[in-house]
Amino acid sequence: MNYLPLFLDLQSKPILVVGAGEVAFNKIILLLRAKAIVNIIAREVSSEIKYLINKKKVNWIAKEFDLSYLNRIFLVIAATNDKNLNKYIFKSCNKRYLFVNTVDDKTKCSFIFPSIIDRSPIVVACSSGGTAPVLLRFLREKIESILPMKIGNVAKLAGKWRVIVKKKIVHPIARRNFWERLFKSIFVQHILNGKKKEAIGILKKNINSNNILIGEIILVGAGPGDSGLLTLRGLQILQEADVVLHDYLISQDVLDLIRRDAKRICVGKRCGFKTITQDKIIQLLILLARKGKKVVRLKGGDPFIFGRGGEEIEAIKKAGINFQVVPGITSGIGVAAYAGIPLTHRKYSQGVIFITGHKSNDGFLNNWSILSDSSYTLVIYMGTLQALEISKKLIFFGRLKSTPVAIISQGTTFNQKVIISSLDQIDKIIKSFITPSLLIIGDVVSLHKKLSWFQNEKHML
Numbered sequence: 001m002n003y004l005p006l007f008l009d010l011q012s013k014p015i016l017v018v019g020a021g022e023v024a025f026n027k028i029i030l031l032l033r034a035k036a037i038v039n040i041i042a043r044e045v046s047s048e049i050k051y052l053i054n055k056k057k058v059n060w061i062a063k064e065f066d067l068s069y070l071n072r073i074f075l076v077i078a079a080t081n082d083k084n085l086n087k088y089i090f091k092s093c094n095k096r097y098l099f100v101n102t103v104d105d106k107t108k109c110s111f112i113f114p115s116i117i118d119r120s121p122i123v124v125a126c127s128s129g130g131t132a133p134v135l136l137r138f139l140r141e142k143i144e145s146i147l148p149m150k151i152g153n154v155a156k157l158a159g160k161w162r163v164i165v166k167k168k169i170v171h172p173i174a175r176r177n178f179w180e181r182l183f184k185s186i187f188v189q190h191i192l193n194g195k196k197k198e199a200i201g202i203l204k205k206n207i208n209s210n211n212i213l214i215g216e217i218i219l220v221g222a223g224p225g226d227s228g229l230l231t232l233r234g235l236q237i238l239q240e241a242d243v244v245l246h247d248y249l250i251s252q253d254v255l256d257l258i259r260r261d262a263k264r265i266c267v268g269k270r271c272g273f274k275t276i277t278q279d280k281i282i283q284l285l286i287l288l289a290r291k292g293k294k295v296v297r298l299k300g301g302d303p304f305i306f307g308r309g310g311e312e313i314e315a316i317k318k319a320g321i322n323f324q325v326v327p328g329i330t331s332g333i334g335v336a337a338y339a340g341i342p343l344t345h346r347k348y349s350q351g352v353i354f355i356t357g358h359k360s361n362d363g364f365l366n367n368w369s370i371l372s373d374s375s376y377t378l379v380i381y382m383g384t385l386q387a388l389e390i391s392k393k394l395i396f397f398g399r400l401k402s403t404p405v406a407i408i409s410q411g412t413t414f415n416q417k418v419i420i421s422s423l424d425q426i427d428k429i430i431k432s433f434i435t436p437s438l439l440i441i442g443d444v445v446s447l448h449k450k451l452s453w454f455q456n457e458k459h460m461l
Contacts, residue, residue: 005114018076023103024042063217122155124143217286220303222300223414238258243294246295285321301334303327340447341440348442357380383437404441
């Protein structure tokens, strides 16, 4: 370890910055966020720094550097274009045991600025020791993505109650367990959602209780397949989950984003295979939540678009379990985009209709006269098995036989397969497709050849 990470309290401490250009400005802004007293030495100052001077945010104390200005200073930043001056400042600070940072010259630094993720009072600092700044930026983006913007509010509220909790729960191990359970509960989500009163209510209730906190259930939409299409909020939830109940259709790339020590249970349904019933899935969700677990129900696409999310939430609500829903990019939208098919277009389609290809117990209940209107794009989920019957119905109610049709399997993944045909030719191509597949019917499909950008493998008929 070449550098020891430290967090310095700079509030009301005098800092000297020699130089007043763009680089110096960036450091000054950081120092001001730490509530330091910033003194500047520079012959000329940039317009940004001049604004800070006029607003009395910083002090412009001199135009020329002198050793006397190092007296009663906490740390120094050298940010001039004069290498000899920077070297002189560095040596002078070392003799006085002052922390000094020479911008863009690691050899003349007794400390360096890390890359900072600020969720005050939670602050994460990362450094590569100046060896790989681009890699460091990449890592920072990763960390930024999994830390909710308001997570600092959780720490603030916990800090206010820390003394009270310590008095109520004297034993250190019991107190640690209390905080661990609390931070895994809906308490955190209430704060993130701005429900401070509800969060405090949960905290008060559990200070005087030895019961394990009731868990919660979160429905998360995983998107259509590509892990890059998982929402930021979805990623954050997967990193917090204790148990994840997921479908068969969830890609391995998305599953790899789940917290490593979280338990994974596959509860997906597949046509032709004996699988767990919907009632059993709901019972399992509620059972796990009542054990104090943070349970994630991970569904392909969006939970509320043919994902039976509404049924699950109704049962969870009835059972009195805390819940939330994280929407996802529904397959109809994501897959169409990756196939280069705009679902609406001023010249081709005035709207889009989503339906499912599965039969209900009483047969198809769709309004076929509306579905056969050529001014609408029709997107059919799970439509492969009923594709022939659907095409006959549409033609019977007025859709042209020549209406373009796209059949897409494993959309948004590198195994994506697209076949373009027409409504009256579906029977000739549907047998070559695996399930589940998505059907897109409408004139916008004709744009696929022109706008396709993602596919590795393309089949046209």
